[in-house]
Amino acid sequence: MNKLQTAAEAIASIKSGMTIGIGGWGPRRKPMALVRELMRSDVTDLTVVAYGGADVGMLCASGKVKKVIFAFVSLDFMPLEPGFRVARQSGAIEVLEIDEGMMLQGLRAASWRIPFIPTNVGLGTDVVARNPELKVIDSPYDDKEWVAMPALNMDVALIHATRCDVRGVCEIASPDVYMDDLFARAAKHTIVSCDEVVPTEHFADPAVARSVFWERCHTQSVVHIPGGAHPSSSDPLYGFDVKHFKAYGEAVGAGEFDAYVDAHVRGKTEQDYQAAVGGLEAIKALPLPAY
Numbered sequence: 024m025n026k027l028q029t030a031a032e033a034i035a036s037i038k039s040g041m042t043i044g045i046g047g048w049g050p051r052r053k054p055m056a057l058v059r060e061l062m063r064s065d066v067t068d069l070t071v072v073a074y075g076g077a078d079v080g081m082l083c084a085s086g087k088v089k090k091v092i093f094a095f096v097s098l099d100f101m102p103l104e105p106g107f108r109v110a111r112q113s114g115a116i117e118v119l120e121i122d123e124g125m126m127l128q129g130l131r132a133a134s135w136r137i138p139f140i141p142t143n144v145g146l147g148t149d150v151v152a153r154n155p156e157l158k159v160i161d162s163p164y165d166d167k168e169w170v171a172m173p174a175l176n177m178d179v180a181l182i183h184a185t186r187c188d189v190r191g192v193c194e195i196a197s198p199d200v201y202m203d204d205l206f207a208r209a210a211k212h213t214i215v216s217c218d219e220v221v222p223t224e225h226f227a228d229p230a231v232a233r234s235v236f237w238e239r240c241h242t243q244s245v246v247h248i249p250g251g252a253h254p255s256s257s258d259p260l261y262g263f264d265v266k267h268f269k270a271y272g273e274a275v276g277a278g279e280f281d282a283y284v285d286a287h288v289r290g291k292t293e294q295d296y297q298a299a300v301g302g303l304e305a306i307k308a309l310p311l312p313a314y
Contacts, residue, residue, distance in 0.1 A: 024188045026245045030060040030293065033244040034216045037061060037179050040089075042070040042097025044130075044175070044210055046182035046203035047255060049076040049261040050098045054183040054193075054216045056251035058082060059296065061181075062288050072175050074126070074201065076255060076270065083116055084280045090117035092175060094126045098268055105275040121157075122150055126170050130202055131275040132174035133209035141169035180210035183252045185234075185260065187217040190244030192226055194234045205238035214244040214253040218260055250297055250306040264308040267300060 025233050034057060037043060047053035058078045060301070068089045071306050075077050075096035082088050084106035096107040110116045124144040132140045134271035141160065145151050151170060153161060158171045185196035193215050195203060207213045226232055251257075254271070274283040297303055 026191045026242060027189050027220070027244055027283075028244045030057055030216070030246050030248065032066060033057070033246050034060045034213055034242070035070075036214070037064070037066055039066050040068045041066075041178040042072065042176065043179040044177040044206045045073040045075070045078045046180065046201065047070060047076065047078070047252075048074045048199070048201040049095070050255045050268065051076070052183050052197055052201070052203075052252055052257055053078045053255035054214075054251065055253060055255055056248040056293050056296075057181045057183075057214060057216050057246065059288050061087065061248075061295065062284065063211075068181055072126075072177055074123070075107065076104060077106070077271065078181075080104040080108075081271075083107050083110035084275060087285065088116050090119070092119040092121070094121055094123040100265065100273075101272055102267065106280065107271040109275060117245040119154055119156065120150070121145070121154070121172075123151070125170065125243070126175070127202060127205075128172040129175035129207035130209050132172065133176045134205045137174060139171040139173045142172050143169060144172075145170045163296045175209060177206070177210040180206040181211045182206060182213065182215045183257060184215050184217045185257065186219040186221045187215055187242075187245045187247075187294065188221055188223045188225065188226065189245060190223065191215070191239035192223065192235060193217065193237070193239075193242060193245075194221075194226070194231060195236055196234055200236050205313065207237040207241045212243050213241050214246065215242050216246040216248045218249050218251065218257055219244070220247045248293060250303045251293070253297070253306045256309070256312065258311055261307050262311040264300070264306070264309055
């Protein structure tokens with residue numbers, strides 16, 4: 024069983040109008056090489072589910088997105104991701120803005136194949152008042168009300184892992200898996216890019232096996248792209264590229280996002296992209312953030 028594909032082969036499974044989930048967290052471990060491949064495609068009208076960063080912002084700025092379901096879209100040192108900011112302020116996209124905990128429950132519901140999970144998160148707030156698609160229900164056991172957080176069902180999930188084997192076993196060596204395991208289980212089809220492809224024997228080590236968070240049956244495509252999370256981080260291998268993020272943000276702010284795309288995405292290969300940012304060695308030299 025060999026699930027290795029090129030980025031183009033893997034992204035070909037995404038069609039216009041689909042709902043896609045993107046793993047990672049803000050500027051951390053985002054499958055950015057897959058996002059760039061999606062930017063090169065003719066896919067549009069996507070609904071994107073994410074704890075968002077530049078993945079969401081660049082897809083919005085590229086005109087690929089119809090709706091974003093999110094708890095935040097941030098680059099940390101840029102509190103509001105610039106491409107997303109422009110899309111939201113201009114009304115170019117629809118949104119469902121929810122609490123981080125509500126989104127967690129929506130991902131859980133989808134991964135468990137149930138229609139909703141009751142939660143008290145969001146009760147009495149404008150999250151419910153401003154999102155009529157969210158319903159409040161009565162408990163069958165007492166007199167309490169609960170938000171019925173709907174399942175965030177997805178057609179495709181995009182995830183970046185540290186290491187994979189060709190069968191789709193994936194290792195997340197970062198200190199935090201974020202919600203990547205839920206994205207993998209919640210989607211009908213999961214595409215995982217990785218920094219390293221390793222032999223299956225790699226996972227015989229119990230210490231490594233503890234960093235495998237979902238079953239390989241949930242991974243349909245493995246795409247080997249060393250440095251493929253750039254400009255986000257892939258802890259413990261490399262940190263996020265503040266200089267590149269700033270240049271991207273300045274391009275968006277100046278109305279020059281098309282020039283950024285011309286320089287880094289349109290008509291370029293991933294090798295071209297990495298060469299333009301200093302090469303793989305420069306990516307690997309990016310310092311890990313300290314919190």
